[in-house]
Amino acid sequence: MDLASLHAIVVGGATAGAAAALLLARAGARVTLLERVADPRAVGAGIALAENGLAVLESVGLGPAIAAVGTAVGRPRIVDGAGRILLAPPGPPPRGLMVRRAALQRLLLDAVAAEPGITCRFGAEVVASDRAGEVVVETAAGVERVRGDLVIGADGVHSRLRAAGDHGARVSKPGIAYLRALVTGVVARGEEAWTAAGLFGSFAVDGGTYVFASAGSRAVRRALDARDLDALRAAWADAYAPAAELLGAVARWDDLLINRVTRVRCARWFDGRQVLVGDAVHAMAPNLGQGANSALVDVAVLLDELRAAATMSEAFARYQRRRQPAVAWVARTAARLGGLAELTHPVARWLRDRVVMPLAARRAGDAGMASVLQEPTAALLAIGRA
Ligand SMILES: Cc1cc2nc3c(=O)[nH]c(=O)nc-3n(C[C@H](O)[C@H](O)[C@H](O)COP(=O)(O)OP(=O)(O)OC[C@H]3O[C@@H](n4cnc5c(N)ncnc54)[C@H](O)[C@@H]3O)c2cc1C
Incomplete structure (x- = not known):
């Protein structure tokens, strides 16, 4: 598709939304970013950026800025309460940077503000949307309607857009x-x-x-x-x-x-001109540190498929086919890890530590890491740089 003729509305200005706006604008689209918070400052503490999320950020030129505020995570290690190693995958440690959420948000929003193709509207809450590409926005000045060729729902775990569309969503809370x-x-x-x-x-x-x-x-x-x-x-x-x-x-x-912890699973990632990314479509347990990273992969893959397809619906279908199974695996694995980490019964913990973890250690090789990262790093870098 010719992105230069597209007007994209992005709802939500955090990790997924800001990255989507940047990638699409750099690819030539006209972007309107709607964020309900008037003065967005990230809530939260730290966030681990893995190789996949870093590749997307680096593809839009944010590599040096992220490196300046990040701290290398080093070799991942799980120990028991007494400090005995339960899992420490062999081989060189995967690339990972721990950053303050506020720092990541600031870098993304500074880049968005500097991008001529993006119109940012803060304090603009989307209260309704339809599959034809129209959103209803509430601001301090009143209510208005905005129409786009596509609407990207990057509005998080409680997504308004998900609720408005036909996405077959299941929202569950595992009680953790x-x-x-x-x-x-x-x-x-x-x-x-x-x-x-x-x-x-x-x-x-x-x-x-x-x-x-x-x-x-x-x-x-x-x-x-x-x-x-x-x-x-x-x-x-x-x-x-x-x-x-x-x-x-x-x-x-x-x-x-x-x-x-809230899990979101959607049978349909798009509905008409509306498509979901990030927590809006796949909020997951935090135990693999892949929520935000997967959101960044979503927006890169969405851009890739918009470029490759002849129509919007074909692009969205290809996006869902590529992302849904990969994310489902990551979310399932993260949920299992979360469940294992929460075991409190001494016998269950003994079995976990002596039987399950040695097995997991054998599986945590290169293939496991490729599944966690979902897309090859080189491909993610190439999408944003194209
Ligand atoms: C304890 C914990 C630890 C985690 N650690 C990691 C980690 O180490 N690594 C990792 O990759 N992930 C981690 N995650 C997951 C990660 O935080 C999320 O996956 C990620 O923040 C999702 O980003 P998002 O942009 O999709 O949604 P959000 O960050 O929720 O952003 C949604 C945005 O949309 C805006 N919005 C909402 N509704 C509207 C509306 N109606 N109109 C306009 N704007 C709206 C919101 O104000 C917000 O700015 C963790 C999560 C938790 C809970």
């Missing part, structure tokens, strides 16, 4: 919650521990440490209900000794973020 914090000082262990109280991870990020932990054990839930930081530290220190120092670095209760 995580707390997260960015603390000052590099006290990170660079590992994820699977303990009697669930998982606890800590990684260095740009002069600080990104800490995340399960919020499922009874003691942790009691501490959360009471908003009691000392009780939280004590509950975690019982299960994983380094947690005492790591949570000791959390200054205030309000520095903690709590997220419930």
